[in-house]
Amino acid sequence: MPIYERGKKLASDFDGSVLIPPYGGNLVDLTVPEEEKDELIRYSSRLLSLQLSERSICDLELLSTGGFSPLDRFMTQDDYQNVMDNMRLSSGVIFPIPVTLPINSSLGISSGEEIALRNAKNDLLAIMTVDEIYEWNKEEVSQKVFGTTDLKHPLVAEMHQWGELNISGDIKVIELPVHHDFQELRLSPAQTRNALQDLGKKNVVAFQTRNPLHRVHEELTKRAAESVGGSLLIHPVVGMTKPGDVDHYTRVRTYKTLVRNHYKSGTVLLSLLPLAMRMAGPREALWHAVIRRNYGATHLIVGRDHAGPGVDSKGEPFYGSYDAQEIVDKYSDEVGIDFVPFKEFVYLPEKDKYEESSKVSIGTKTASISGTEVREQYLNKGKVLPEWFTRSEVANIMADTYPPRHRQGACIWFTGLSGSGKSTTADVLTVLAMEHGRQVTVLDGDVVRTHLSKGLGFSKEDRDANILRIGYVAAEIVRHGGLVICAAVSPYKSTRSDVRRMVGSDRFIEVFVDTPLSVCEDRDVKGMYAKARRGEIKDFTGIDDPYEAPDDPDISIDTVSYSVEDNASKILELLVGQGFILDSNLE
Helix, strand or coil: CCCCCCCCCEECCCCHHHCCCCCCCCEECCECCHHHHHHHHHHHCCCEEEECCHHHHHHHHHHHHCCCCCCCCCCCHHHHHHHHHHCECCCCCECCCCCCEEECHHHCCCCCCEEEEECCCCCEEEEEEEEEEEECCHHHHHHHHHCCCCCCCHHHHHHHHCCCEEEEEEEEECCCCCCCCCHHHCCCHHHHHHHHHHHCCCCEEEEEECCCCCHHHHHHHHHHHHHCCCEEEEEEECCECCCCCCCHHHHHHHHHHHHHHHCCCCCEEECCECCECCCCCHHHHHHHHHHHHHCCCCEEEECCCCCCCCECCCCCECCCCCHHHHHHHHHHHHHCCEEEECCCEEEECCCCEEEEHHHCCCCCCCECCCHHHHHHHHHHHCCCCCCCCCCHHHHHHHHHHCCCHHHCCEEEEEECCCCCCHHHHHHHHHHHHHHCCCCEEEEEHHHHHHCCCCCCCCCHHHHHHHHHHHHHHHHHHHHCCCEEEEECCCCCHHHHHHHHHHHCHHHEEEEEECCCHHHHHHHCCCCHHHHHHCCCCCCCECCCECCCCCCCCCEEECCCCCCHHHHHHHHHHHHHHCCCCCCHHHC
């Protein structure tokens, strides 16, 4: 039996003769027959339940339907290690990204045990027979897969929340994750391949996107399909993308209107991909090629810094501009997919058309708008994007979803030692922000512990849980356009990075209240530091538990040399500069 079948039931509703194994050949199908489901659902009530994260649910869906073929389970230790070391499964098949199911050892899961996999609402998704339990190393994954341990990388930061063990085993899928949105566009790999076959072209160019499509993308995709005489698969990611990205509801609305009004009927298929991205740059680009091959594509458009997370803590890109294109090109024959480079196009206003920059003569008048300018010069200021840059339908959808910057959400996160002046400064900033027309929610560490985190202690685990709870609430407030000011010691860098990721780095302002420990002790009217010094309180931050100061805060304030009003005004000035608060001189 071919290695990619792995003894599983295979989807058989597509003529695989035009595709090559192991990608795009027979697809793994882990779903159980309808007649077996009721019995398995009753049986699951006797099993230990594991609630899956959003990321693991995305992975389960693609494992179940063949999106990750030939992978048919969360990775075994051999597969996991081979993928990290060689970008291959233990069978030798190219697969560059680990797909694992991490758990905490405290769950007490044993090898050979059957467990019920459930979503956050406790709905049953699958039953797993646990064949393997193995430890994994966050540092090793960070270095080998992402090439960095910098916590500014969203996945490096996220992994600190994951359990210390991975589990693997046979999976029986009872119910695929339910999606109530855009159901007509949520096509499985087999359904996508059938729909592409109906378009009647041997070649299929896939376009990976997690952003709205503008005129330059429209031009690129049309020309790419024409260049190979094929059809076009617009295949946006609607699982987890980079924190701060445009939400998929807005993006899919733009894709639908573009396909309906500006692409020739019968040449393009819009289908959604429930992928949880890793933002792993070159490795992820190759992963995208594997996945798109399973969905029926023969070509993949690969952009500059494809699937890159931006810049690191030093302001340097995590990956080289062309690393992704080079790795996909290197392995294209083995994967069975050709890469199409994302060419740079410019707009020629005098001819009212787009052209490849390499074909434009020196001195020709051109026009362009960068992604930064789209946000800062147009959306954040409430200006409509020009028609030459983006279709009016897209511009209107974007304007509806993204109000001017001074009506968008943001989180101002005060961190510092107990007694440093966080709450006092936050109180004054709150008044100043309201004076300038913003409504503000304040999440103070002491108040939160009375309500949201009542019952938590002061162990590292409980402190992290407290900060993550504050971060979750803050992220929801920001998502709904609110300004939230948080004041909590939040002593650990990794946990603050987790909160930044939840909120979105472009909407998270870290304020380091840089007050010396001796000053904090002198200000301590509650006598907490004195008790900690005497050993009456254990694990007190700054005494017998560390405070990890930010390496690169958005702003630092000095509460010894400057008054609370001066510091609050300094932060207000930063918020005005970033557009989150309207300059009173412009009102």
